[in-house]
Amino acid sequence: MNSASGPPETRSERRRRRNREALIQAAYEIVSRKGIDATTVHDITERADVGLGTAYNYFSSKDDLILAAIEQSMDHLARRIETVTDTFDDPAQVFAYGTRTLMDTATTDRRWQWLMQRSEVIADAIYRCFGPYAMRDLLKAREAGRYRFDSAELTWRQAAWSMVGTSLAVCENKLSTDDLTEAVVNLLCLAGMDRAGAWQVARRPRPPLPAAPASASSPTGRPEPAR
């Protein structure tokens, strides 16, 4: 029954993998529903159907566990974005689409809205998870003469944080979603485009993301009020 790929998995390995995945999935679901602060480790282990202490065999702290869940979901999003940007011709549009989609998701997807409240965690996670893609795209666009910046790392770091600030402001109704286009324009300027070109790119039609591989419940709407 064991398909030919990979080394055979021992009982123990299989259990470890199951528990780890169950914990991450449970963490993701609970945090999506209640927010990070209102989520207890007990909630998570309950849902993952493991003992409380087990969480600490896999993760060093509550934050570590939740971070793992966040990173996994960011990886998924990054890959979905890439399937779209792979079809683009203008390298300047790739970064523009990515940043816009990230902010759209952060402000629209109920599961992300809670995360925004712990922005120091999120900003760093965005920097790391999307970084490889983003920096590659930045460099490509620079080679093509569309962008002009010195350090991709610094530029991406600034962009990541500024996206979090912008998204948080939209979540808190201090900015409207209409402002996101201009936010992208500013980011493109940060990366060294001139303003006219930036507006042009930021306004191009944005193809929709491919549907997410269904895993948790309703992705959109308002989160529940805090505890």
Added chain:
Amino acid sequence: MNSASGPPETRSERRRRRNREALIQAAYEIVSRKGIDATTVHDITERADVGLGTAYNYFSSKDDLILAAIEQSMDHLARRIETVTDTFDDPAQVFAYGTRTLMDTATTDRRWQWLMQRSEVIADAIYRCFGPYAMRDLLKAREAGRYRFDSAELTWRQAAWSMVGTSLAVCENKLSTDDLTEAVVNLLCLAGMDRAGAWQVARRPRPPLPAAPASASSPTGRPEPAR
């Protein structure tokens, strides 16, 4: 003995003012030394020489108290910066100096380094405390034709968050202080300058800040290790 200015202060009012100030000062000192998370309300009230419960007569929560302390110190810094930028001729240089000085302070002043770790608090505080100055400066420079952006509010929000991200990275040795010049260049581009002009402005000599009005102990150096 009561100098002619203002209405006479009752005993009660005087005590309230004293307690409030003592709490803010104590909060500031302890947080500077230990960081926000390792600081307990007990530490603060101990140092301020008031009962634990008293803190809650003045502030609704630990975070609220610490936020007040942070805001006060930001107000001081904003005013010190202004005494320098008041002497500038080029309006584009005002924002450049302010952002650079803010990042320099955040990465150099021991008292700020801890704060960086709760960046969602800091970023918002920066946005609010420096906002009036920053937006005014942005608008002036735009009128003078030096900058080109659409919404000062959005631009400042993005700049504030990106400064926090950059400063945090420097504090964590992921960026060097040398990178701050380029960070300012990128911010000026965000505000709509062209890259060449931005480099030129960011490289101008920066006059030192006036000395801080002495209040707490040694402002520079490395913070203590966490708890």
Added chain:
DNA sequence: TTAATACTTGACTGCAATTCATATTTTGAA
């Protein structure tokens, strides 16, 4: 002087992260 009001206080409560002694499962050697 005094009673009403406003403020202060620190012992106490509640809650949640984390630990750790014990129980259970897995493994590999016999």
Added chain:
DNA sequence: TTCAAAATATGAATTGCAGTCAAGTATTAA
């Protein structure tokens, strides 16, 4: 198959802190 050593799982107990509140003290104004 059997068994003991090693690896993991478990949840009751520990810990530590934010925030509450009943009782005490200071202030006010009549």
